[in-house]
Amino acid sequence: MTNIVLLVGNLGADPELRTTTGGTDIASFSLGTSRPKRDGEGKTFKDSQGFTVKDTEWHRVTCFNGLGKTVAQYAAKGMLVSVRGRIHNTKWTDKDGIERYGYEIIADDVQFLNRPKQAESEPQEPIDPELEMAE
Template sequence: MMNRVVLVGRLTADPQLRYTPAGAAVATFTLAVNRSFTNQAGEREADFINVVVWKKAAENVANFLKKGSLAGVDGRLQSRSYDDQSGKKVYVTEVVAESVQFLEPKGQSDNQNTNQSNQLNDPFAGKGIEIEDDGGLPF
């Protein structure tokens, strides 16, 4: 069996860091991930994916990521349920991250709000120089 999820997107809010009674760090955040197609109005929609990360990685996420940060998540999909305060069963599906990659320098997301949609489409935009294909490649 295989259960693998790889996502790249922007945080919709600052991560929430908590500690279990045993002292294990756990951070939660929501990642906005653009869909690869547009809707009938020609707009690109996004999916909002809940992510959970544990231990040292959770502390790193809380310390270095914030709302708008571009991040890559590698993990697994998990479904669970619980009874809320009124006794109603609540179902939750989330990604449990094995690793979280910070995909831009700290503080850069502050300046990226105007280019946010372009950055999600091409995370390498504005990095380095553009190389033109002269057709001379042997493959």
């Protein structure tokens, strides 16, 4: 049996990067995926202006080591990405002694589907559209 998940969505916030005491880099981010909202008959809901109403689900994504560093460096809130990985279930006891359950996606691969942000160390010069067209 296989545990594989493939999600395509937008980052809800900039990734957070942390490093464990053992030196492992871990980047985490929230990923929003949307689908059309449907009624009991399977028809899509439309708003007052005729646009399809969407249901959004939020997924917690975790990336390790090199992938984590790359995602933290180049990904930004709102970017469209594809995530391939596995679902990881967790169980913990909260401060009130109640057992809680959750899940996260452990990413094996993250593909940027639109332009990543510039690295902070790179100069960010505006692009002259006339020069691009001349090339």
